[in-house]
Amino acid sequence: MFRLSRGAEYAIRGLLYLAMQPEGKISFIEEISIAQEVPKAYLAKIFQTLGKKGFVKSYRGPDGGFVLTKPASEISLLDAIEALEGPIHFNDCLIHEGYCHRDEMCPIHDVWMTAQKQFLSVLTGTNFTILAEAARVKAAKKTDRLKEAKCKQN
Amino acid sequence: MFRLSRGAEYAIRGLLYLAMQPEGKISFIEEISIAQEVPKAYLAKIFQTLGKKGFVKSYRGPDGGFVLTKPASEISLLDAIEALEGPIHFNDCLIHEGYCHRDEMCPIHDVWMTAQKQFLSVLTGTNFTILAEAARVKAAKKTDRLKEAKCKQN
DNA sequence: ATTAATCGGACTAACATGGTCTCAATTATC
DNA sequence: GATAATTGAGACCATGTTAGTCCGATTAAT
Ligand code: SF4
Ligand code: SF4
Numbered sequence: 001m002f003r004l005s006r007g008a009e010y011a012i013r014g015l016l017y018l019a020m021q022p023e024g025k026i027s028f029i030e031e032i033s034i035a036q037e038v039p040k041a042y043l044a045k046i047f048q049t050l051g052k053k054g055f056v057k058s059y060r061g062p063d064g065g066f067v068l069t070k071p072a073s074e075i076s077l078l079d080a081i082e083a084l085e086g087p088i089h090f091n092d093c094l095i096h097e098g099y100c101h102r103d104e105m106c107p108i109h110d111v112w113m114t115a116q117k118q119f120l121s122v123l124t125g126t127n128f129t130i131l132a133e134a135a136r137v138k139a140a141k142k143t144d145r146l147k148e149a150k151c152k153q154n
Numbered sequence: 155m156f157r158l159s160r161g162a163e164y165a166i167r168g169l170l171y172l173a174m175q176p177e178g179k180i181s182f183i184e185e186i187s188i189a190q191e192v193p194k195a196y197l198a199k200i201f202q203t204l205g206k207k208g209f210v211k212s213y214r215g216p217d218g219g220f221v222l223t224k225p226a227s228e229i230s231l232l233d234a235i236e237a238l239e240g241p242i243h244f245n246d247c248l249i250h251e252g253y254c255h256r257d258e259m260c261p262i263h264d265v266w267m268t269a270q271k272q273f274l275s276v277l278t279g280t281n282f283t284i285l286a287e288a289a290r291v292k293a294a295k296k297t298d299r300l301k302e303a304k305c306k307q308n
Numbered sequence: 309a310t311t312a313a314t315c316g317g318a319c320t321a322a323c324a325t326g327g328t329c330t331c332a333a334t335t336a337t338c
Numbered sequence: 339g340a341t342a343a344t345t346g347a348g349a350c351c352a353t354g355t356t357a358g359t360c361c362g363a364t365t366a367a368t
Binding site: 159160161193195196199213214215216217218 | 355356357358359360364365366367368
């Protein structure tokens with residue numbers, strides 16, 4: 001179906017939130033879920049798998065929560081997605097050479113290969129510092145637009 | 155899940171088969187299903203939707219079967235896939251501008267946009283004459299390899 | 309009439325998705 | 339030490355999608 005799962009989408013939003021916090025600040029699930037508009041219970045489950053995969057560290061008890069375990073620059077968008085969805089293969093024949101016995105005579109195989117390669121390179125080329133920075137820029141632009149609109153009203 | 159559905163895979167194989175036949179030759183389901191290793195009954199259903207979408211024309215009765223309605227060069231890989239799976243959107247926010255109200259402040263949105271654009275351009279850039287030609291080249295190479303191997307044995 | 313093919317749709321089993329809910333464990337604070 | 343806030347683990351569930359099968363109706367060539 002070529003569509004990002006909801007779970008992965010939420011994982012990305014969650015990690016992005018952490019990446020935008022001051023270094024080392026502990027954020028708890030409710031805070032993230034409200035800011036990023038993700039169902040709290042679901043987000044909690046997602047962060048558990050994110051924890052198991054080693055992207056976040058958790059603290060229990062009051063004032064507990066989550067922080068990133070690595071610098072945001074070392075977590076790519078692909079990492080986040082694959083943590084939730086598992087490895088990406090556009091078609092079965094891309095799981096490994098010879099998985100589909102038709103691949104050596106199949107002209108479609110190669111198309112999938114290049115398509116997937118390009119796709120993955122976009123996702124690996126984007127990490128969470130880039131995203132956090134882009135978010136700040138976009139937010140600034142948005143407030144600019146709002147100010148401008150207000151100006152015109154007067 | 156970012157994976158091609160079985161149905162679309164079969165549709166592509168079926169269309170490729172038709173594209174490789176001499177112009178205007180009628181092929182029937184069983185023939186295609188054997189050549190392309192697709193479950194016959196399933197392929198039959200797939201060809202019905204392919205018919206409704208206007209890619210193939212059908213003839214009933216004995217000696218009936220299917221032919222392409224347009225030149226193979228005018229059917230892109232994307233056409234084939236979307237005929238079976240419906241339109242492709244990597245993420246909900248790509249359905250249309252504003253579908254996700256976060257898109258104007260979301261840094262991830264733009265990444266999906268470029269990723270999807272690239273992906274679609276690969277699929278639209280590949281049509282069934284290209285594929286048919288590539289198939290012939292690959293087949294030739296394969297028989298070459300076999301001959302070579304036989305040579306070495308002696 | 310027989311036969312070979314598509315047409316149309318009902319039906320199914322298995323799996324994936326997108327959650328919720330509950331209870332247990334941990335820990336800061338009073 | 340009691341309380342409260344937080345994560346941890348996992349059972350549970352409703353719904354939708356996938357990948358088919360199967361059957362009876364229709365069409366047309368012989
Ligand atoms: S695209 Fe070709 S190689 Fe890949 S699964 Fe389909 S038939 Fe096999
Ligand atoms: S990527 Fe951003 S804009 Fe797209 S659906 Fe997720 S939050 Fe919305």
